[in-house]
Amino acid sequence: MPEHPTATWQAMQDGNVFYRRQQLYSFPAGKLPDLSDYIVAGCKYGGPLALMRNNTKLIALGRSTPAFTKSQIQVYSSAGEGLLLFSWEQAKIIRFGWTFDERLVVLNEEGTYRIYDLQGDYQQHSLGGETAESGVVDARIHENGLVALAGSLSLLEVKGWEGGRPLNLANPGLSEPPSSWSIIPPDINISRHIEVLLSVDNTIYTVDNLESIDQRLSQGPFTHVSPSPNGKSLALLTFSGTLLVVSTDFQRRMAEFDTATVSHAEGQAQQVEWCGNDAILVTWESIAVLVGPFADTLEYSYLGNIFAVTEADGVRVVSQDTCDLIQKVPSSSLSIFRPGSSSPAAILYDVWESFSRRSPKADESIRSIRPELAAAVDGCIDAAGQEWEPYWQRRLLNAAKFGRGFLDFYNPTDFVNMGQTLKVLNAVRYFEIGIPLTYAQYSYTSPSHLVSRLTARNMHLLALRISTFLSLKADVVLKHWASAKILRSKPTTTGSGKDAELGADDEVCAMIVDKFKTLGGTDVSYAEIAKRAWEVGRTGLATKLLDHESRASDQVPLLLSMKEDHLALEKAVDSGDTDLIYQVLLHLHKHLTLGTFFRLIEDGGARLAPASRLLQVYAREQNRDMLRDFYYSDDRRVESAVLALDEASKMSDPASKISAVKSAQKFFSEDRDRGFEAKMMDENARLLTLQQQLEAEADGKISFFGLSVNETIRVCILNGMLKRADKLKTDFKVSDKRFWYIKLYALTEIRDFEGLEAFSKSKRSPIGYEPFVRHLVEKKRLKEAVPYVARCDPPKRVDLYVRCEEWRMAGKECKDRGDKGNLQQLIQKAPNSLVARELEQVASSMK
Amino acid sequence: MSSAEESTPDNDQPLDTNILREINKKALVDALNTVNGAKTLVLDPNLAGPLSLVTDVALLKHHGVDKMFWLEAGPLSLATPNVVYLCRPKIKYVKMIADHVKRHAKESLRYNYTILLVPRTSTLVSRLLEEEGVLGDVTISSYNLQLIPLTGDVVSMEYESAFKDIWVDGDETVIYDFAQALITLQKMFGTFPRMLGKGDHAARLIKLVETYLPQTRSISTSDTLSGLSDKIDSLVVLDRRVDMITPLLTQLTYEGLIDELIGIRNSHVELPVSLISPPPNAGITSSSGPSTTPTTSTSNTLRKESKKKYHLSPTDTLFTDLRDLNFSFVGKKLNQVAHRLDEDYKASRQAKTIPQLRDVVGKLGGLQSEHQSLRIHTGLSELLVPMTRTEQFNKSLEIQQNLLASYNISEQLTAIEDLIAQGAEMELVVRLACLASITAGGIKAKVLENIKREILQTYGYNFLPLLLSLSAPSLAILLPNPPPTSHPDLAAAAKYPFNSLRKSLRLLIEDDPESLNEVENDISYVYSGWAPISIRLVQCVAQKGGVLSNPAETGNQADGKGGRGEKVQAHPIIGWKGFEDILALIPGRTVDVDMNVASAGGLISRPAGKTTTTVVCFLGGCTYTEIAALRWVSKQNKGRRFLIVTTGIVNGLSIIDGISGVQKSVTSKDAGL
Missing domain, CATH: 1.25.40.850 (Sec1/Munc18 (SM) protein, domain 3b)
Structure with missing residues (x-):
């Protein structure tokens, strides 16, 4: 039976508060190198430690640790397992630290930083111009960004890890680097912006992006500046060893403690870390002292050097042979296990123990807490989450289950969830995995965060099982797995040459696709995996994987970078997304020679026709030369001609316009079926030339150029150039009817009614005389219209007279034709009595 | 009569297309709010119309729009530090914008440029801006303006050049955007249980909508809401190429004729000011909203011609009664309404007692607006009559x-x-x-x-x-x-x-003008004796009996007034069944996708008597007569409504002008009147 939970407890504040030191892992001494020789960065949430040799310290060669001269960074899990080792070739490392998603950020003095994942793959970014010159002196790295102290002693902030441009913070105006400094990350600061705390002389400067403020302290300078996990308090350690706790707004001083009183401590304190929000752990070599809010202390001694990492709910301490979690005993545990506790949860637990011992006391006791039973059950469930040992977890959950049986209504969700969660936590706490995640940390970081941490360690199976167990989507895991699979499954050497490689590709592809299908990872982007395959030089595999991608917008960019031009274009066309087609076309146009580009599209035939048409739409507006070449290379005479015409329509210079029209004519004439069009363009060119002449004749006073044949004739008539008009008629074979209409309209327009009269009599009108009447009436020339009525068809005359408002004539017409009915209608429609009377007279005269 | 129709005690509400307007409005506000502070809005002239159906100037001002200009070539002087361009991703606009940016740079003026592309961002635009060397100076974002409700049963993309883009240039952007819009519709109302289409491009559209499905489904595996729609029974897609005859004919309904002779653009018609707002009643029309008129030279010239845009609003009940009538009956209808109004006024004058007076006062506002709209439509038809006499x-x-x-x-x-x-x-x-x-x-x-x-x-x-x-x-x-x-x-x-279509689809109705009366005895009334092929094809799916014989006729024989009670329940959608031979004759692919089969077990059993909506989708635009004819069809049966989704409203004039590339705006057309 594991030791009782209270065995690790130690009382503080006269027994009101308990702290516990929970040993998470123990390992043989020497598994980790001697921490005193190293610079260490610990990752929160039970994450790994990164170590780099401290070059400022002398080191005896031939000790158990491997000797190396180059900069190297080693990463160990909390259980002391080596996770990663890589060497650093670049300029001197200034600082390294961990991101929220457990990647290691390494910053060098030139302002370059790399972000390593746990497989050693990295992305590199730079702080940019300023730091490249002055260099970086120091930096602080938090989960979602960093603050760098440049050589010029100004502060730069980088937000996020996507390589964003650094922002300048307010300049504190330092003359030398601060004796120590720290940052309050944006997410725990009240202003939601980052705050930098600089220990300068005997005071502290607080700097954010707007201003730098001297907080006017007098005890400085400080060797350590350390903000609490909730960002509300600040622990400061002076050179003389006085530990001060102040609020971060520097309005309240909360505690003061002289570390010199600690008996076993020797020399300078190494770390000042927070344990929760009201206790501080100060470490020296092989000893850690926990200082409570009322300056009470607890001492913990270790073998060799130690390193402490502040967690949200405690502090993790790594020594030569052990990894501990020191934390305040959570209230739920306290209420159950505290000696003499009479809380309902404690009683419930007690009852359950009695019950399992078959003691009759159980029944009586449970009655006594009946009203608070629900709270007691909740308390047991919560306490189970706080225990490290599965033995105690199980006992507490059993107690909860027991108590639940006495409740009529109880929502079992919490119980079930806790059971599930503990199963997951116990699995990842196992020393081979080495993530000592507490329940509180797990709740804070979310299950999917844990899954991605596992995948980052290539622990796909566990990650997948946890995903399935918690019904999370398996996509992330599958994607990572597939990428890893591709990396690992280098083409086998057993087969011979290309065939073997192809075989391996097929195999890997089938394996990946199969896995996705069976595990339901339908949302996984095959394109991303294919990209990975392509990056490691497995083009064949990449193509195969890409075939499974259903989103064309994801396929196409990769196909383009793989130089699968034709395929990329086809996929884009199939998607129907014209923007995607443009993307491909523009890319190809840029990267291929014009000839190859055209051939690619033309050879595509009907399949690529939409792309070809889009190219034309684009080129017509943006790149006409290319379009001309395109049509020419494809022998598209009609399109070439239309293009020439389109250009002609935009030209104002007569000569070039005519030549453009002529070239259109030439294109048409080269196509057997376009005889008509060629003839028309020939006419067009002739007309334009003629119009030039006409303009010249009129000394440029009349503009003809660009008018249609009809309009040209009309303008001629308007300007009295009747001969010209007649000539145009014959030259362009204008039909009689059309000519007569043009002339009718034109002569009416210039009110040349004599001319119109003469014209109407020049020969028998091919359009009759009704149009004369109608047009003149329309132009309100009723008087002029009347004479033509008599020359129209007899049946229509009455109506036409009426239109000319010649009622008497209309009546007469009726009489002549003996049409009484019509006459009666006229009388009805008569505009006034006078007319009506006249018409009635006519009517009576007919009798 | 249609208002009576709509008030049937049918507990199934029609699809609420107003949501679309709200979505569009919210998207615009969100897009504008991404730019902080006062801004100048530079607007694509072709978007002004569609936007006026979505928002008004007040809303824009409320979200920091200080001034508005048309996007046109030439210099642009600004009073605000922010400029927001709102335009379709056309090459010419990009050039204008690049020109503005370069001019300002030359004058060493600095502004924040934001380009909101409608409906989505485009590689082409960023590439062109890059070529012009100004990509770094502008922020490119998008405003996803998709379907705009014109009336309760018509939603439109309001793409003016859709027909030309597809059938002349071969630019299929419209089809893709249209597919996206239909997918949005599916997200709102559920997956179309059946998709039917005629025409090669219709087939392409359906294919795009269909291939989108698997992804949506996998994203929301647990989400039962995204299953088959229980409100929509099918989607019928027709591409304009299937029936080119209809738009070539002169539309003879009231609304159609206004479009033919005066021109309707984005539901607005330009009328002489005197007709719209005589001084005393000006307040009434302003509520129905003259459109946004950004302060520019163009609107100034409009004022000179003393024309004003008038919104043919679906809330104008008189207009909704008139719009689908054959023009020859409009006069009669106006007369009736005038008489009724007159009597209502008289009645109001005779009110003596307090309760009577209260009643009258309550009605007065309604009477006034009705009176106003009667005046406008009388004036409008007086404008039309001489044009139809030429x-x-x-x-x-x-x-x-x-x-x-x-x-x-x-x-x-x-x-x-x-x-x-x-x-x-x-x-x-x-x-x-x-x-x-x-x-x-x-x-x-x-x-x-x-x-x-x-x-x-x-x-x-x-x-x-x-x-x-x-x-x-x-x-x-x-x-x-x-x-x-x-x-x-x-x-x-x-x-x-x-020839064979004319016979088999009963297109030409040889009837004497006497029977062509208010009974409107077949959809052919919209062209005075000719049934639009497109709507006959819809009938092939949604009212099979109507293709072969006239449903109204049989109803009339039984009861002179064709009472509502005798309307036949609409038959369920069973595809093209029965008309496969006819469809095979028409060039272009015929499509029938049954999602009931595709999604195994997702079959929704519809209770009999429940009203469903058939979405009729016109790729390349539809005419007002087609809308009128479809409304007529839906009145013949109970249990089926139509929602018309179109790329835009077209007529022969707009199609021919579109192809010829001659920009004939409504303004210039009106100048000739």
Whole structure:
């Protein structure tokens, strides 16, 4: 039976508060190198430690640790397992630290930083111009960004890890680097912006992006500046060893403690870390002292050097042979296990123990807490989450289950969830995995965060099982797995040459696709995996994987970078997304020679026709030369001609316009079926030339150029150039009817009614005389219209007279034709009595 | 009568298309709010109309828009540090924007430039900006303006150039955007249980909507809401190419005729100011909203011509009664309404007691607005009447009717030539020539050449590309007979089975004008005796009986008034069944995708008697007559509504103008009145 939970407890504040030191892992001494020789960065949430040799310290060669001269960074899990080792070739490392998603950020003095994942793959970014010159002196790295102290002693902030441009913070105006400094990350600061705390002389400067403020302290300078996990308090350690706790707004001083009183401590304190929000752990070599809010202390001694990492709910301490979690005993545990506790949860637990011992006391006791039973059950469930040992977890959950049986209504969700969660936590706490995640940390970081941490360690199976167990989507895991699979499954050497490689590709592809299908990872982007395959030089595999991608917008960019031009274009066309087609076309146009580009599209035939048409739409507006070449290379005479015409329509210079029209004519004439069009363009060119002449004749006073044949004739008539008009008629074979209409309209327009009269009599009108009447009436020339009525068809005359408002004539017409009915209608429609009377007279005269 | 129809005690609400307006409005506000502080809005002139249906100036001002300009070439001077360009991703606009940025840089003026592309960002635009060297100075974002509700049962993309883009340029962007819009619709109302389509591009559209599905499904595996829609029973997609005859004809409904003769743009018509707002009643119209008129030179010129935009609003009950009537009955209807109003006023004057007076006061506002709208529509129809009395108008109607009846085709062609000689409008002539070509299966080569030559000489040789486009294989609506042997695809396209369609789909209704009365005895009333093929095809899916015989007629025989109680329950959607042979005749692919089968077990059993909506989708635009005809169809049965989704509203004029590239705005058209 594991030791009782209270065995690790130690009382503080006269027994009101308990702290516990929970040993998470123990390992043989020497598994980790001697921490005193190293610079260490610990990752929160039970994450790994990164170590780099401290070059400022002398080191005896031939000790158990491997000797190396180059900069190297080693990463160990909390259980002391080596996770990663890589060497650093670049300029001197200034600082390294961990991101929220457990990647290691390494910053060098030139302002370059790399972000390593746990497989050693990295992305590199730079702080940019300023730091490249002055260099970086120091930096602080938090989960979602960093603050760098440049050589010029100004502060730069980088937000996020996507390589964003650094922002300048307010300049504190330092003359030398601060004796120590720290940052309050944006997410725990009240202003939601980052705050930098600089220990300068005997005071502290607080700097954010707007201003730098001297907080006017007098005890400085400080060797350590350390903000609490909730960002509300600040622990400061002076050179003389006085530990001060102040609020971060520097309005309240909360505690003061002289570390010199600690008996076993020797020399300078190494770390000042927070344990929760009201206790501080100060470490020296092989000893850690926990200082409570009322300056009470607890001492913990270790073998060799130690390193402490502040967690949200405690502090993790790594020594030569052990990894501990020191934390305040959570209230739920306290209420159950505290000696003499009479809380309902404690009683419930007690009852359950009695019950399992078959003691009759159980029944009586449970009655006594009946009203608070629900709270007691909740308390047991919560306490189970706080225990490290599965033995105690199980006992507490059993107690909860027991108590639940006495409740009529109880929502079992919490119980079930806790059971599930503990199963997951116990699995990842196992020393081979080495993530000592507490329940509180797990709740804070979310299950999917844990899954991605596992995948980052290539622990796909566990990650997948946890995903399935918690019904999370398996996509992330599958994607990572597939990428890893591709990396690992280098083409086998057993087969011979290309065939073997192809075989391996097929195999890997089938394996990946199969896995996705069976595990339901339908949302996984095959394109991303294919990209990975392509990056490691497995083009064949990449193509195969890409075939499974259903989103064309994801396929196409990769196909383009793989130089699968034709395929990329086809996929884009199939998607129907014209923007995607443009993307491909523009890319190809840029990267291929014009000839190859055209051939690619033309050879595509009907399949690529939409792309070809889009190219034309684009080129017509943006790149006409290319379009001309395109049509020419494809022998598209009609399109070439239309293009020439389109250009002609935009030209104002007569000569070039005519030549453009002529070239259109030439294109048409080269196509057997376009005889008509060629003839028309020939006419067009002739007309334009003629119009030039006409303009010249009129000394440029009349503009003809660009008018249609009809309009040209009309303008001629308007300007009295009747001969010209007649000539145009014959030259362009204008039909009689059309000519007569043009002339009718034109002569009416210039009110040349004599001319119109003469014209109407020049020969028998091919359009009759009704149009004369109608047009003149329309132009309100009723008087002029009347004479033509008599020359129209007899049946229509009455109506036409009426239109000319010649009622008497209309009546007469009726009489002549003996049409009484019509006459009666006229009388009805008569505009006034006078007319009506006249018409009635006519009517009576007919009798 | 339609208002009575809508008030049937049917507990199934129609699909709420207003959500679409709200979505569009919110997206615009969000897009504007991404830019902090006061901003100048520079607007694509083609977007002003659609936007006016979504928002108003007050809303824009509320979200920091200080000033508005049209996006046009030339300098742009700004008073705010932020500029927001709102435009479609057209190359010419990008050039204008780049020009602005460069000018400002030269004058060392610094502004924050944001480009909101409608409906989505485009690689092309960023590439062009890069080529112009200004990509670094601008922020490119998007405003996803998709479907805009025009009325409760019509939603439109309001894409003006959709027809030309697809069938002349071969630019299929519209199809993709349209598919995205339909997918949005699916997200709101559920997956279309069945998708039917006719035409190659319709097939493409359905394919795009269909292939999108698997992804949506996998994303929301647990989400049961995204299953098959229980409100929509099917999607019917027709591409405009399937029925080119309809838009070539002159629309004869009230709304259709306004569109033909005056022009309706984005539900707005430009009318003389005197007609819209006589001084005393000005307040009433302003509520129905003249559109946003950004303060620019264009709107100034409008004022000079003293024309004003008037919103043909679906909330105008008189208009909703009038819009779908054959124009010949509009006068009668107006008369009736006038009489009724008069009596209502009289009644109000006779009110004596306090409760009576209270009643009157309550009604007064309604009476006034009704009176106002009566005045406008009376004025509007007075504008239309003389236009329908012209020789040309009647001649062209005669030619249309004769061509549809295949009566003496050569005489009609001569008549068309006469119209050219008289100098009739180019669009009219081309429409008639195309109609002749389709109905007669091509025009004799020599006659056609002569007509073309007359057109070129009369209107200008610059219309040659238009004629070429009309006879190109993708359109093939102006062809010689026999078709040229060199293009086999042309020969195939020329085989539009006009004669057999006319018979099998009962297109030409030979009825005497007497029976063409208010009963509106068939959808053919919209063209006074001709049924639009497109709507007959919809009937093939949604009202199979209506194709073969007239449902209203049988109802009328039983009861003179055709009471509501006797309406037949609409039959469930069973695809093209029964009309497969006819559909096979029409060029273009026929599609029938049954999602019930595709999603196993997802079958929704619809309770009988529940009203469902059939979404009818016009790719390339629809006419007002088609909308009217569909409304008529939905009135004949109970249990089925139609939601019309279109790329835009078209007519023959807008199609021909679109292809010829001659920018004829409503303004210039009106100038000739």
